[in-house]
Amino acid sequence: MLIRRSFPNWGFRSTFDEIDRMRRDMDRLFDGLSGRYFRPVSSGVFPAVNLTEDKDNYYIRAELPGMTADDLNISVIGSNLSLSGERKIPAGGEQVRYHRREREAGNFSRVIGLPGDVNGDKVEASLKNGILTIVVPKAEKAKPKQITIK
């Protein structure tokens, strides 16, 4: 490995600073190549969710193919949304030979903290075509209020 001595030592407080800088430059290079800004910040917990809001509600969506409402458990405690359940994949039958096995089964549990106060009584959830959509209305006091100037 080639060890380079930066001479004189300009503001590199440790050898890792230079590697950091190189890594950032490479990241910028690759970002420009792909042309897309999206870098997923997945927490690594299943399922991946998209959390969006408008002025009245929070919307939480997750892709859960093959799940029915019975396999799912959704609850709201304070301003945390808890989502848990089990994905079951029925066995293929007897005497089958698998060529590919990419779908996974198992249980999952996830808590998502919502950024504001919510009205836990009016939460609506629907599961359609394998996409779970949860609508959580914001609490009245958390909604933005327009202030008129006299």
Next chain:
Amino acid sequence: MTTGESKELQAKQKTEVAAPAEQTVPGIVFTPAVDIFENEKEITLLADLPGVKSDGLKIDLHESVLTLTGEIEPFENADEEDILIEYEVGRYFRQFTLSETIDQNRIEAKLKDGVLRLALPKAEKALPKKITVKAG
């Protein structure tokens, strides 16, 4: 299969299609996860296609190449703001070359809860024909 309690699911990032023929419609294209298994009578394919409805799904079998295309609709209302986005939404596309001859008339497709179940019955093997040789 393991006995005992089921394991915990890990979040996986969706796989994008790796440079196929260029798409005419702009947008991301994902490769759906599939299970393929066969018994003596048929090949069964199960594909995870969340967000795809039956009118957005296209199944094509041509010269032993099976093509699956799934269209989705944008799920967000226009005035929503993003807080946390962990997965992207895009179309689905996957192709398979089938080794066996399939009886195309008896293919069955069922799309439920975002999972496609495709039953491809194998064609019955042609009966061996006895060829008589004329003398002379």
